[in-house]
Amino acid sequence: MKKNALLMILLNLFVAAANAQSGNNQPYVTKNFTSSSLKELSVETSGGSISVTGGQASGFKVEMYVRPNNNWNNKQDLTKEEIEDRLEDYDILIGTEGSRVVATAKRKANIQWDNKKSVSIGFKVFTPRNVATYLKTSGGSIHIASLTGEQNFSTSGGSLKILDLNGAVHGKTSGGSIEVSQCSNEIELQTSGGSIKASELKGKIELKTSGGSIDLQSINGEVYAHTSGGSIKGDNIDGALDAGTSGGSVRLANVSGSLKANTSAGSIEVELAKLGKFVELHSSAGSVRVTMPLDKGVDLDLKGNRVSIPLKNFDGEAEKDRVRGKMNGGGIPVTLSASAGSVYVNQ
Structure with a gap:
């Protein structure tokens, strides 16, 4: 790939520039790139936040913000001289490389950590809509x-x-929560230490957390939502849902489509508005309660300390703790089990 000259922004040039600002709410430097060939954005910083907003009519605008790290000594603001001094410990780069806009802020490898001089370097970037990041x-x-x-x-x-x-969305955090809304196509998001809130999504969706709850609202598509440390709740879900938790309950309402859900530490309550290709629910530590249409042909396999379901047009075996057979001639497999609780259908 043919590379354009990479624009190195040297720290001592910032101070004299009209863009140079102090203050938490003003960018320290602003750069604009107007070439129509720019289609990608790469941003990396070792100690600050990143914000990217598309929709500009044309071109890219990159803003860099410099703030005291952890508000050392209750200091909310830095003078231009203090910023210049602290940024000497960092390699700052804002420029273009081929079809890509690049913005990076990295601590120099040979510089020892000094909490009194540390700063948070963040970027806000405004781009056209059709941009890969x-x-x-x-x-x-x-x-x-x-x-x-x-x-x-x-x-x-x-x-x-x-x-x-x-488009294809791949995001990961090791220490925070995730909020995602109004996205479509292919969505893959993961956190090791927070909750996930998802709403108005369409497409193939994968949501995973090791330390929080999952909230699903108005989802349409093929959904995989699993957590190791919280509950799962959802409303208005259409398509196919695979939901699992090792540390909480499952509460789902107004679900239309295929459903698989399991929990190792709670109960399951589900309201199915329309059946899909299958229903498979399992709880190891609580009851399973389902409201669902029973006018379709289903193959029932229900198991718990107690099983309660209104049976009609049923052919099979029905006992206190187990129901297995066909209703309305059979068809859609419905498997419900509770290892330490009861199973209730339309009760």
Whole structure:
């Protein structure tokens, strides 16, 4: 790939520039790139947040913000001289490389950590809508909105907020929550230490957390939602849902489509508005309660300390703790089990 000259922004040039600002709410530097050949964005910082918003009529605008890290000594603001002094410990780069806009802020390898001089360097970028991104920060949140194309982003110490994306979305955080809304196509999001709130999504969706709850609202598509440390709840879900938790209950309402759900530490309550290809629910530590249409042909396999279901046009075996057979001639497999509780259908 033919590379344009990479624009190195040297720290001592910032101070004299009209863009140079102090203050938490003003960018320290602003750069604009107007070439129509620019279609990608790469942003990386070791200690701040990243925000990317698409929808500009043309061109890219990159803003860099410099703030005291952890508000050392209750200091909310830095003078231009203090910023210049602290940024000497960092390699700052804002420029273009081929079809990509690049913005990076990295601590120099030979510089020892000094908490009194440490800063948080964040970026806000405004782009056209059709832009692919590659975003990475070790110590802040990522906000990304109004883009079409492939988006890849990760943070080791902050939250993810995602809005209005259309394309392949791959996001990960090791220490924060995730909020995602109004996105479509292929969505893959993961957190090791927070909850996930998802709403108005369409497409193939994979949501995973190791330390929080999952909330699903108005989802349409093929959904995989699993947590190791919280509950799962949802409403208005259409398509196919695979939901699992090792640390909480499952509560789902107005579900239309195929459903698989399991929990190792709670109960399951589900309201099915329309059956899909199958229903498979399992609880190891609580009851399973389902409301569902019973006018279709189903193959029932229900098991619990007690099983309660209104049987009609049924052919099979029905006991206190087990029901197995065909209703209305059979068809859609419905498997419900509770290892330490009861199973209730339309009760």
